[in-house]
Amino acid sequence: MIIIVGSRRDGNSLKLANRIHDELNKERIFSKIIVPGNQKIHICTGCMDCDKDGVCEFNDDMKQNIEDIKNDNVIMFITPTRWNLLSGDLKIMIDRLNPLYSRNGLKNKNMIAVSIGCKDRDLYSTEAALSSLISFSESAGMNLILDKQFFNCLKDDDILSHEDEIVKFISDVKAKIKNC
Numbered sequence: 083m084i085i086i087v088g089s090r091r092d093g094n095s096l097k098l099a100n101r102i103h104d105e106l107n108k109e110r111i112f113s114k115i116i117v118p119g120n121q122k123i124h125i126c127t128g129c130m131d132c133d134k135d136g137v138c139e140f141n142d143d144m145k146q147n148i149e150d151i152k153n154d155n156v157i158m159f160i161t162p163t164r165w166n167l168l169s170g171d172l173k174i175m176i177d178r179l180n181p182l183y184s185r186n187g188l189k190n191k192n193m194i195a196v197s198i199g200c201k202d203r204d205l206y207s208t209e210a211a212l213s214s215l216i217s218f219s220e221s222a223g224m225n226l227i228l229d230k231q232f233f234n235c236l237k238d239d240d241i242l243s244h245e246d247e248i249v250k251f252i253s254d255v256k257a258k259i260k261n262c
């Protein structure tokens with residue numbers, strides 16, 4: 083599984099990703115964490131050349147990211163909620179997936195979508211961020227196999243107080259990816 087983390091700080095999203103990675107590792111299930119915000123990724127210019135030949139003129143970290151996604155069939159996106167949306171780091175990375183999309187390379191990949199926010203469940207903010215990830219998966223023809231929201235996470239380690247939810251989520255992830 084490829085785990086794409088939408089926050090560049092050592093915060094809730096990355097802590098969750100590391101935890102998932104460690105738990106999968108114990109069962110010898112491969113996972114790789116990508117933090118686009120800490121990579122060199124040019125912003126898509128919208129030239130649309132990749133629609134013609136599947137090639138992007140930029141030579142940056144997206145080359146390896148696209149290879150990683152090509153070679154795996156489960157992709158997890160973890161986004162911090164930003165203004166009820168997915169993070170900008172993720173959006174920049176997702177736009178650069180168009181060369182893969184244009185060659186049907188995202189179609190039928192399995193997607194796990196996670197959003198984390200500081201607000202309470204009943205404000206629907208984290209849900210809106212999750213929806214933006216789910217809209218992307220639908221647009222790309224991916225299969226959403228699992229989604230999860232974490233609420234009330236503001237400080238960079240607030241997610242650690244959601245231990246029961248983390249354990250249950252990781253168990254759900256394992257169950258889902260065993261069928262993929």
Ligand SMILES: Cc1cc2nc3c(=O)[nH]c(=O)nc-3n(C[C@H](O)[C@H](O)[C@H](O)COP(=O)(O)O)c2cc1C
Nearest residue numbers: 089093094095162163164165166199200201235236
């Ligand atoms: C610019 C910005 C906008 C944010 N907007 C929201 C929001 O709309 N709803 C929300 O619940 N949290 C919002 N937050 C809080 C973050 O989602 C929250 O702190 C989250 O845990 C950050 O994840 P991280 O620790 O992985 O960076 C925002 C944070 C920032 C920096």
